Amino acid sequence: MHIPDGYxxxxxxxxxxxxxxxxxxxxxxxxxxSMEGQHIPLIGVVAAGIFAAQMLNWPIVGGTSAxxxxxxxxxxxxGPYAATLxxxxxxxxxxxxxxxxxxxTLGANIFNMAIVDVFVGYAVYNALKKHGAIAPFLAGWLxxxxxxIACGVEIGISSTFAYKIGITVPTMAxxxxxxxxxxxxxxxxxxxxxxxxxxEKMEVAA
Amino acid sequence: MKKAxxxxxxxxxxxxxxxxxxxxxxxxxxxxxxxxxxxxEENQSYSGIFPDYTVPGLNPYISALITGFMGVAIILAVFYxxxxxxxx
Numbered sequence: 001m002h003i004p005d006g007y008x009x010x011x012x013x014x015x016x017x018x019x020x021x022x023x024x025x026x027x028x029x030x031x032x033x034s035m036e037g038q039h040i041p042l043i044g045v046v047a048a049g050i051f052a053a054q055m056l057n058w059p060i061v062g063g064t065s066a067x068x069x070x071x072x073x074x075x076x077x078x079g080p081y082a083a084t085l086x087x088x089x090x091x092x093x094x095x096x097x098x099x100x101x102x103x104x105t106l107g108a109n110i111f112n113m114a115i116v117d118v119f120v121g122y123a124v125y126n127a128l129k130k131h132g133a134i135a136p137f138l139a140g141w142l143x144x145x146x147x148x149i150a151c152g153v154e155i156g157i158s159s160t161f162a163y164k165i166g167i168t169v170p171t172m173a174x175x176x177x178x179x180x181x182x183x184x185x186x187x188x189x190x191x192x193x194x195x196x197x198x199x200e201k202m203e204v205a206a
Numbered sequence: 207m208k209k210a211x212x213x214x215x216x217x218x219x220x221x222x223x224x225x226x227x228x229x230x231x232x233x234x235x236x237x238x239x240x241x242x243x244x245x246x247e248e249n250q251s252y253s254g255i256f257p258d259y260t261v262p263g264l265n266p267y268i269s270a271l272i273t274g275f276m277g278v279a280i281i282l283a284v285f286y287x288x289x290x291x292x293x294x
Binding site (some may be wrong): 002003005007023039040042043045047048057058060065066089093096098099152155158160161164167168176 | 211213217221224225227231233234241243245246247248249252253259270273274277281285286288
């Protein structure tokens with residue numbers, strides 16, 4: 001879901017940079033106010049774990065593949081503001097060091113995967129957390145699904161895609177709607193494990 | 207925390223295996239499918255220091271292994287750096 005350079009019109013790139021910068025700035029403020037210094041390495045470990053998980057491209061018969069994105073998982077473990085910072089650090093390293101996702105489109109990639117996935121995942125988890133494992137499952141699934149739809153809208157209103165928003169949104173929504181089940185299951189698995197074995201680590205920033 | 211580092215190391219060691227398996231099914235991501243359907247082309251002007259997780263001169267699987275550890279090290283260094291700066 002990492003958008004490369006050339007996919008988005010310049011004004012979309014600029015708008016996405018502005019929105020993402022505002023949310024990141026606000027997140028830094030929130031994390032500074034609510035988190036102890038000792039928790040910062042925990043954000044780093046979650047970010048490092050998500051980077052490592054994204055290295056694993058799960059091949060799916062029929063010629064497609066998907067990797068775990070992890071925004072919802074980060075939000076459940078860290079709270080949404082620290083999760084946005086963790087996901088942003090992953091996307092910046094992927095972009096600058098490994099050329100995964102374009103520089104002009106970095107704002108949009110941060111918006112989709114470090115903001116939409118994170119805050120949607122967090123909202124879904126919070127609304128359903130009394131209902132057990134269904135909460136992290138739906139958080140992971142819906143987080144990635146809406147991130148994919150946001151991505152579909154951004155490319156669909158760009159000239160490179162000939163403004164074919166009627167094609168791009170359904171393509172992204174259908175594919176990631178199906179692949180999102182894997183994201184949901186992985187999110188559920190990790191959250192259940194941590195809740196049982198390390199309950200003190202759940203949402204340190206809350 | 208120790209278990210988390212072990213889990214990260216295991217994923218990184220498995221990365222080359224996944225790279226190989228993904229090649230086997232000739233994979234593409236949904237975003238690439240959408241680009242193909244709409245006739246869009248990417249135009250990457252900057253491709254990173256290690257483009258697409260490859261190290262020049264090394265085969266893609268060893269590259270995946272090395273770049274994985276590199277990425278994790280950079281991210282951890284950033285956050286531990288922030289913590290040290292905060293403690294001063």
